[in-house]
Amino acid sequence: MSDMSYLDPPIEIAATSPRFEIIMSRLRSSGMRPYAAGEQLDFESTGPLLVDIESVSRTTLEYCAHACMHGLSRPMIILDVSDVGLNLSDVITLRRDRDLPMLKGRLAALARRESRNVEVAIRAETARAFGMSPPVSSAHTSPELIYVGEGSPIFLSLQGALKARGLSLTAAISPSTVRDYLSSRRFTAALFDLTSEQALDAIHIQGPQAADMLSSVPTFALVNGDSQASEAMKSIQAHADEIIECQDQAQLVAKRIEALARKYNALRPVDYSSALAPAARDLATGLFSRRFLESHLERQIAVANQRADPLSLVVLKLTGEHRTDRQVLKTVAECLRPLLRETDCAAALSAGILGISLPATPYRGGARLATRIATKVAELEALSDVVLNWRVVEKRAYHAAKTFLETGLSGPFMRLEAA
Numbered sequence: 001m002s003d004m005s006y007l008d009p010p011i012e013i014a015a016t017s018p019r020f021e022i023i024m025s026r027l028r029s030s031g032m033r034p035y036a037a038g039e040q041l042d043f044e045s046t047g048p049l050l051v052d053i054e055s056v057s058r059t060t061l062e063y064c065a066h067a068c069m070h071g072l073s074r075p076m077i078i079l080d081v082s083d084v085g086l087n088l089s090d091v092i093t094l095r096r097d098r099d100l101p102m103l104k105g106r107l108a109a110l111a112r113r114e115s116r117n118v119e120v121a122i123r124a125e126t127a128r129a130f131g132m133s134p135p136v137s138s139a140h141t142s143p144e145l146i147y148v149g150e151g152s153p154i155f156l157s158l159q160g161a162l163k164a165r166g167l168s169l170t171a172a173i174s175p176s177t178v179r180d181y182l183s184s185r186r187f188t189a190a191l192f193d194l195t196s197e198q199a200l201d202a203i204h205i206q207g208p209q210a211a212d213m214l215s216s217v218p219t220f221a222l223v224n225g226d227s228q229a230s231e232a233m234k235s236i237q238a239h240a241d242e243i244i245e246c247q248d249q250a251q252l253v254a255k256r257i258e259a260l261a262r263k264y265n266a267l268r269p270v271d272y273s274s275a276l277a278p279a280a281r282d283l284a285t286g287l288f289s290r291r292f293l294e295s296h297l298e299r300q301i302a303v304a305n306q307r308a309d310p311l312s313l314v315v316l317k318l319t320g321e322h323r324t325d326r327q328v329l330k331t332v333a334e335c336l337r338p339l340l341r342e343t344d345c346a347a348a349l350s351a352g353i354l355g356i357s358l359p360a361t362p363y364r365g366g367a368r369l370a371t372r373i374a375t376k377v378a379e380l381e382a383l384s385d386v387v388l389n390w391r392v393v394e395k396r397a398y399h400a401a402k403t404f405l406e407t408g409l410s411g412p413f414m415r416l417e418a419a
Helices: 019-029 058-069 097-129 155-164 175-184 197-203 207-213 231-237 250-266 290-307 326-339 363-379 401-409
Strands: 010-014 033-036 049-052 076-079 092-094 144-148 168-172 189-193 219-223 242-245 311-319 345-350 353-359 387-394
Touching: 010 019, 019 033, 019 049, 019 097, 049 058, 058 076, 076 097, 092 097, 097 231, 097 242, 097 290, 097 353, 144 155, 144 175, 155 168, 155 250, 168 175, 175 326, 189 250, 219 231, 219 250, 242 250, 290 311, 290 345, 290 353, 290 401, 311 326, 311 363, 311 401, 326 345, 326 353, 326 363, 353 363, 353 401, 363 387, 387 401
Parallel strands: 010 033, 010 049, 049 076, 076 092, 144 168, 144 189, 189 219, 219 242
Antiparallel strands: 311 353, 311 387, 345 353
């Protein structure tokens, strides 16, 4: 069988033998493509860089510290197996060689965070173009968190530490409870406890299903670096927005969670509820208007081209006699909200046709979302008189905003039973 390792994500390694060979071997086995760093580190590159404190020179560490002070343009990982406590900002710190297999997931989480921050910024630009002022969260607003995995041994201590810091924490004891909470309330983030198999088994969800259920809210994965992660835990970590190590005291873990929660609470994309400008909002559905989505797609396409990220568009088309009824359209829009991520941008394209742009998402992710939406619509009695058809297109190099939308609106549509 052909060797497909060239498709693995690359990572530059600054280390010397024998540590270099150990690190290379572990990263290859975890699905990454490591290569040796040159004599002079390039901090302007965009690829990730791993620096092994134990084997590199002091001069190299000074270069790293200097680069961090002036702002990094590339992801950096510090491997600190000697626990010298080199605290650098905006870097991922690993304390054990056995944590290396989790690095691929942590880099993916970092990429999702950067993608979210970019979407927040360009959504605000689009809003200003329509005369809207992006909402600013008050510094005194207390972030609300949902805790998935109440059976965890660390739950009670972490609950008390978070409460002492002024954070509201709601525990979910079953998948149905999680869904009910997410459909009725807005949370800043979900704390997904992966510190023990007990917590994972208590919620009875694993892998992609868990990621689907929590897709509408940022996910913070709580991990214990002193324990071995199961395949289910690794799968969930791969979908997390943030990964927080919990082997320290509960007060320190709560401090990390608070800092991230307040940051996510303050930096939220403009949503439909704040789209008060008539040209930006569709009155029938309460979603964004076609003009808003087309204007926003121009910025999303520019970002996708610059970052070499995928960008997909899901088009939902209702068929049936009542497909344009106002109540039907409102019900479909309400059905969408708990299924979409904060960064997904949904709009009404015309009567009975909706479009959703998905930044940093390939075709497969768009098809998965469309199937989930179609399944949800088919389950609702209020929508029994309509049938949902869907089409997914992924951005190509020749697409502009208008041609991207036209491609989504033309061509074959699919139904749930044919998916």
